[in-house]
Amino acid sequence: MLGGLTGFNNNPGTDWGEKMLNTVASQSIRHLFSKSESVEVFVRCSPSNKLLQGSIDSFKMNGRGLVIRRQFPVEEMSFETDAVSIDFSSILSGKISLKQPTQAIAQVTLSETGINEAFQAELVTKRLQNLSSDSLSELSGGQPVSFNEVHIELENGNRIRLFAKAELPNHGTVPISMLMTLAVERRRRIAFQNPVFQSEAVPESLREISQSLANALAEVLNNMVDLDRFDLDGVTMRINRLETQGKKLLFSGYAQIEHFPKTG
Known part of the structure; x- marks a missing residue:
């Protein structure tokens, strides 16, 4: 469930502003994702009357069980912005409009299961079908090659074990590990x-x-997983660091937020 907002004093005017911003922010954040198990939103604004001028000290979101673009599961995602300047009048019309872009510290956790589900997404599988290159043509006699059933296992030290099958003319199915x-x-x-x-x-x-x-296949994968292809509406993400921890893959970086999302 979408959480409430914190950082406001308890007077009638502030309560009204808090409830309004809570409702609108919750709706906007929810539209980032096709599905969400849990999303909590926290806004810090002190003193609270700065909200009337559209000034917010920071905006924080924590989410679990998220799905991006209907096919890419994310176990956890969080971000916290710098100071945010919004058009307060936009809140009255049920939207949040930024007066200027803002940046946020972001953290994302993917599970091994979720990564393997993502490898079955249409956006991914179609990039592994009917491939041709000089090296592949030598193996297939000039015919296109397809890779299927890609499966990964996360290991320590940012290592992965990858299994797949290749469909190769004159050889049939060839396993890869x-x-x-x-x-x-x-x-x-x-x-x-x-x-x-x-x-x-x-x-x-x-x-x-x-x-x-x-x-x-390693060469194909190196040219495939680019965050620019998966950007959320109005949000550009960049990675500073990644790390495997057990059966999870953790990313930390930042997000450039141009506007609040309109689509998931």
């Missing part, structure tokens, strides 16, 4: 680095071609 290291490039792209082929998971007769396909 490799270890990789996750890293951040240009603060917006997730890089799959240092692939190490795991031969024991592949039949001996297919190991040579499986290793070549594994290297090709």
Whole structure:
């Protein structure tokens, strides 16, 4: 459930402003996500009468069980803004309009299960189908290659174990298994680095071609996971750091908020 707001004194005028801002902010934040198990909103404004001039000290959101664009599960997400300047008249019309963009510290937690669900999303699977490149053409005789059933296991040290299957003309289904290291490039792209082929998971007769396909898949993934493709409406996110912790992948960074969201 969407939480209340804190930081206001208890007088009738402030109560009215608090309830109004609570309702409008809750509706705006909810539209960020296709689904949400829990979203809590906290606004800090001291003294409280600054709200009438549209000045808020900070705005904080904590969410759990979120889904972005109907296909990308997020276990937890939180952000806290710098001071925010809003058009108070917009609140009266049921909207929140920023007078100027603001930045926020952001943290995101993905679960291993959620990441594997995301690999089944249409936006992801279609980028793994009917691929062609010089290296793949050599393996397939010039025919397109598709990768399916991508599955990852998170390990310590920002490592992942990745399994997949490739559909290759003249060879049929070829299993793939490799270890990789996750890293951040240009603060917006997730890089799959240092692939190490795991031969024991592949039949001996297919190991040579499986290793070549594994290297090709690593190259494809390196060019695929870019945050600019997943930006929320009005929100641009950048990553400072990522870390695996057990079966979770944690990101920390910042968000540039141009306007409050209109769509999820």
